[in-house]
Amino acid sequence: MTKIMKVTTALCLSVLLSAPAFAEAKKVKWKLAMTWPSTLTPFASPSLKVAKLVEEMSGGNFTIKVHGKEKHKAALAILDMVKNKQYEMGHSSAYYYKGKSISTAILTTVPFGMTSTEQYSWYYYGGGEAVTKKVFDKFKVNCYPGGNTGVQMGGWFKKEINTLADLKGLKMRIPGMAGEVFSKLGVNVTNIPAGELYTSLDRGTIDALEWVGPGMDIKMGFHKVAPYYYTGWHEPATELHFFVNQKAFKKLPAEYQTILTVAMKAVSADMMYENFDMSQAAWAKMQKDFPNIKVKTFSKSILDAMKKATDETMESYAKKDALFNEVYTSRKDYLKKARDWTEISEFDYVKTSQMVE
Ligand code: CA
DSSP states (O other): OOHHHHHHHHHHHHHHHHSOOGGGOOOEEEEEEESSOTTOTTTTHHHHHHHHHHHHHTTTSEEEEEEOHHHHOOTTOHHHHHHTTSSSEEEEOGGGGTTTOGGGHHHHOOTTOOOHHHHHHHHHHSSHHHHHHHHHHTTTEEEEEEEEOOSOOOEEESSOOOSHHHHTTOEEEOOHHHHHHHHHTTOEEEOOOGGGHHHHHHHTSSSEEOOSOHHHHHHHTGGGTOOEEEOOSSOTTOEEEEEEEHHHHHHSOHHHHHHHHHHHHHHHHHHHHHHHHHHHHHHHHHHHHOTTOEEEOOOHHHHHHHHHHHHHHHHHHHHHOHHHHHHHHHHHHHHHHHHHHHIIIIIHHHHHHHHTO
């Protein structure tokens, strides 16, 4: 063997030995904690699907074990568990953590806010990703979109609501910003565990409640005891979120970071389609089985009062908290531009197609 051949062979060998062959890829085992029970579709779907995709795309080398609420029993402590690295990942929703930072409250959805298309466009192209990062950096956690319910219904009411006076003293389960708004309008807002909601509504412990939309409401059975189904105003695009511990993410090989990021984006969009499909099927079944259900929209005077109370609530938080103000302003500015386009495109198209029905 000549000297040049020897050197070339040695070089080739060293390249072969140093190149990470796929079979020798780094093994990574992660755990993910969800706010929801493992059986709650479609909310549990993004985590289960992300684990499957990541495992397949990494040739079985990067695995994520998913724990539902039934396992860790800490549904609303997901952010802490990811921050402390008890779990590398979590699946929850930003607004459950408003006690830690009020800015998280407006990353999920807000009354009279953006639709899911508008909100995803804001997140990926309109500055949403950067402000979300600012909010979650202080927890040393990355926060990514993790599925969307689309427009949620305004809830099930036992009696028709015609005037603002009908809201006074009404006992209703309605959490989050919308609960704050309804409180201002005189509603007696209560918080009742999910498992007791049906009985509370049936027995009149509460007069009304909101949940999600037909796809998830149908299993709860509310339509059997409260016939007035109000259209949405308060959660127009409820976003679920993936949380990822920043240190754990940094430690991942670059290709696993890409695999995880792409998988999260794919399953996030997928949950929106799954929920839409569940809702159209459930709504058709509800109407057939319970023809007495009446779909209602709140009157203009009630909606005006809700909007005023929403704006006041937002402005007061924006005055108190600079980061809240930054997210609020970013969303408000984007919504204005986005809505001008939504109105002459999707919204007008639906109206136009109704003209020829
Ligand atoms: Ca809801």
